[in-house]
Amino acid sequence: MIGKTLGNRYEIVEKIGGGGMALVYKAKCTLLNRYVAVKILRAEFTNDKDIIDKFKKESQAAASLSHPNIVNLYDVGEENEIYYIVMEYVKGKTLKEVIKEKDILSLEEIIHYTKQIALALQHAHYNHVIHRDIKPHNILITEDSRAKVTDFGIALAATSSTITNMGSVIGSVHYFSPEQARGGYTDEKSDLYSLGIVMYEMATGKVPFEGDSPIAIALKHIQQEPVVPSELNPQISKGLEEIILTLIQKDQLSRYQNAQDLIEDVDKLKNDPSNNTLMNNINHEDSPTQIIPRIKEEDIKEMRKNPKKIKKRNNKVIVISAVMAALIAAGLFTFGLFYLSNFFRTGEVEVPNLLGMTIEDARVKAIEMDLRLTEEQTASNEVPANEIMDQNPSAGMKVRPGYSIIVKISSGPRQVEVPDLVYEDAANAPFILENQGLIAGVPSYEFSEFPNGVIIRQDPRAGTSTTQGSTVDYVISQGPEVVTFPMPNLVGFSIENAKNIIQDHGLQEGRVSEVDNDEHAKGIVIEQNFEAGTPVRENAIIDLVVSRGPQEVLEEETEIDVEIDDEEAEETSANNLTTKTVEIRLRGHEGIVNIEIKSIPDGGTIINTQHNIDQRGEIVEISLTGTGVKEYELFINNEKVDTIRIDFRR
Template structure:
C-alpha cells in the first residue's frame, strides 16, 4: 500500500519511507499543525487483522506516550485511519546502534559504558512508569548526530510480545536478545530488559553475540541452558569490573540478575570513575524469592492442620489481587492529561513555578548560545500545546547569552591574512581605512578597532587601518641668494629641505660670504628632504681665477 502523499489524522503529511522493520514501516512526515518533521510508524497489514493485538497495541502505545526522557524517543500521537494504525514519534537524524556496531566493530569499554548508561537511564524511567520494553536490541536504539542515545519502540515492542514470541519467523530478528524467561514463554518483568541490555553490552564489547546458532529455536535454547564465553576471554583489555557487570546482567536466574535498572546504573557509574572497582556478587539473602506453593504447603503442615492451608492461601491471594488492582488503578487510570504551557523566554525559576500547579517537572538539559537574555529558556520539549501525563518531565535549554570571543592582534598582517585569522576566531572584517605611516610597511595593517584582546560578541566586525607607507610631502625651495651659510641652512630647515655641498665662487654683485648660487632655483616645488647645494662668494676665488687666467695666456 502506497501512502506517500497521504495526510493522516488531518495533520501528518507522509513524505517518504525511511525504514522498515518486522512489524512496521517508518515514514518521514510533516506535522502541518506544528510545522515540524515527525517519524510515523505504520503497522504492517498482517498485524492489523489481529483484534487482540490491536487492542494491546493501542493500550501500550498510549502508556509509552507518557514517557518523557532525554534517552527515549518521544511518542506524540497514536491513531487509526482507514485501517492504518500508526504511531507519531520524534524525528531523529542518526543511525541505529546495530548499524554503528556493523560499521565500527567492537567498541572501547569506555564508550560501551557511556552508551549502556544512557540506555539504562531510559529503562529506569520507563520501569518507574510501569512500562517494560521487552525487545531491547541495537536495532531499537538510535545514536543521534550529537551522540545522544535514544531508545525507541516502547509501545510497539511490548504490544508485540504475544503475537511474536510464538512465531519463529517474527522472533528471528530478536531471538539473540531474548531473556531465558522469554525463551521459555514464562513470566517476565523489568528484569527481562536488563538481560537484553546485557546482550547488547556484550555485543558492543566483543563485536559478537553471546549465543548464536543456525535456527532461532537453537539460539533460544542456548539462552536457557548454555554458558557464554565471557567478554574478557575474547578481549583481555576489558576490565574485570566491566566483565562482571555483563555477567551479572546476563544471569539466567532473574533473581541473581540486577534487580533494577538503578542498580545497574550505580555499578556503571562506579566503573566509569574507577575501572578497578569490585562488582558485588549476588547474595541470595538480599533478594526476594518466589517460594514454590508446594514448599509453603509443607511448611504449613508442620505448624498447623492441613484444613487451615486453603483458607490462608485464598486470603493471601485476595490480598495480593486487591493490592494489584489498587496499584494498577493508581498508576494507570488516575493519571490526568495536562497541556504543556509555553516556557520560552522564562527563567528556570519562573518555569518551575508555572509547571508546579500542573504537576509537571522541569529538567534543564544544558545551555546554548543565543541572542536571548542569558538564563532564559530558548528551547523546550515537548513543545507548548502538547498534552502529556501529570508527572511528566519537560526538558529545556537555557540561553548562555551571545557567545563572546577575543579579538586577535592584526597589526603587521596583510588583508588576506587578517581575514583568515578573523574567520577562525568567529569574527568578520569591517571597514578599511588607509593612512601614511613612517613605521609600518605599505599595505600592512597598522591599527584596528576593537583593539587586540578585547572581548566582543561572536560575529562582530573588526575595522582595520592599512598603511600607505611613508607620505611623500612637497615644499617650495626658498630664496637663498644673498644669504649667509647660517641663514641659508635655517631657511632650508624651515622648508624641510637639507643643505648639501658648499662650494665657493665669486660674483662682484654680491658681498663677501653670501650665497651667489643655488642648484635648485627658488620657488621650485620639490620633495621634502631634497638636498640643495649652494655656492658662497669669496674674493680669494677671484684672485685665484685671475692668476689661473694669466698663466693660461702666457702659455
C-alpha cells in the first residue's frame, strides 16, 4: 500500500496504526500539499456488504461533525475495492500510549482529558451520532495536550437501535457497555459508560474487567461489579471515584443521562477537588475493536452452572433452615398483623394534589392536612421557579397523619457560567458557547487596534451566571480603521515642490525615475503612480516620473574623422566612430512606452528613454554610435524583445 495514490491525490507514505476493522496510513494530499490520515477498511471486510454499507453511511454521519475535540473527516472514497476515509492528521500520541507511559494519571490530567472527551461526545450526541467505540486507543493527545476523539468508523446514528452485525456485536470488549454486550439498545449513555471505563483506567492503570476470552469479559460487564478504584489507587479523589462509578452503572438509567451533566460535575471537581457531593450524581491492554458473538441467555446460564453445583451439596441444610425460618416468620407475621391493625386505627389522610402549587401554598396545605413536606430543588426550563413539579406519593393515595410527602420544587431554568470569549478567534466562539449550553448571537463588527477576527467585547460578560440556552452576543475586531483621502496632483510641479506636498500629506517618497520629454522642462513631474483624486491611505508610497528635457538628436550617418599623423593612420583607423540610425516599430503597444538599449556583453545602458505612441506614433528612431561590429539588447517596458546587431564599418 506504501507509495499507492488513492483518488488521484492521496499518496500513501507510511503505516501509522491499525485496529480490528481498519488500517491507518499517513498520506500526502497532493492537491492541498498537506499530510492527512487515511483509514482503509481491512481486506477481510471488503466482501461483506453489510459492513461496507455501514462504513459508507456511518462515515457520512461522522463527516457532519465539526468540533475542536473531534478529528476532522475530509473525504470518503472507494477505489478497486479499497474503501477509505481521509481524516485530519494529528501529530501526537494516543491516550493508551500516555497511560502506558505514566501508569496512573494525576487528578488534573484526568479532569483535563475527561472534559475534552465529554465535550466531543456532547457535540456528537447533539448531532445524533453515537460513537460506540470510545477507548483510549481512539483518543489522540496532541503535542499541546489537547484530546481529539477519532475513529467514528462504527459510529451509528442515534435513531438505530442495535449494534449487531449478522448476529454478532461490534466493539472493543474491554470498554463497551452491558447493553452492547447483549446486542441491545444503545444510546448516548452507552458512550458515557465507555468513557467511565477509560477514566477508570486513567485513575488505576487497569481496566475493570479482564478474562480469557471476549465472551468472558463481556459477561463480566453484564453481571459483575468492578473493584472500586480506591482499592487499586488509595490516593484517588472521592469525588472522581463517585463520577466513575456513576458512569459505569449496569443500568442505563442509573448513569449520567447526558454529557452536559458529566461536564458540570467534572467542573465542580476541578474547582474543588475535595468536593465529594456532586449535584448530578445518581445513587448508587490492548483492546482492539472486535466482532464477537452476542451474549445470550444460554451463556449466562452456563456461567451459573458451577455455583448451582456448589449449592446442591448443602441442599438439606438449606431446606431445614428454610422450614425453621418459615415457622419464625409465621409467628412474627401474626404478631405484626395484630400490632399494625392497632397502629392504623388512628385514621388515614388522603394525599392532596400539590402539583403546580407554589411551595408556600403547599406548606400551608400540608399543615391543614396534618402532613409534612420533604423539599428537593430541581432546575427546569419548563416549570416556573418556586413551583412544585413532582410529588411522591401521588395525589389520592392514603397515608397516616404526619406522613412526609416528597416534593420537587423548580428552581427555574438551569444557570450556567458565561465563558470568556474576549481575545478568542471568532471562529471558535460557537463551539465554546455550545459546550456551555449557550447560543452564539449574531456578531457585530468594529474597527479596533486588535487583529482582524478577534473578539473584543461580549454581552453578558464572562463569569456571570445566565440561563442555559441563552444567547451571548459578541463584537469582532475588523483591525485598525484605514483612513483615506484624495491623492493630490503632483504633475507639473518641480520635483522639490512635489516632495514637499508628499510630506505635508503624510505620504512617503517612493522611486523617482527620469525620462526624456519634449513638453516639460527638466525636473518637472510628468507622472505619478496614484492619479490625482483617487483615494489613498496615510503612509502610501508615491512613485514619480520626472522630465529630463528634450532628447538630444545626433546626425544620421555622420562619420567622425579624427585627424592623426600618417605614421599612426594604420593603427588608429579602427578608432573612427560612426553613427547609425535604428528604426523600432512599437506594434501592439499604446500610451507611454519605456525603451532601453543595453550593450553586449557588459550590459551597460546606452539608451533609456520614453516614447508617447499616442502623440508620436508607433515608429521610433534611435541613433547609436560605435566602431566595428556591435550587438545590443532591446528592452520595451523592462522586457527584452530583441537583439540588435550593427556593423559600423559599412
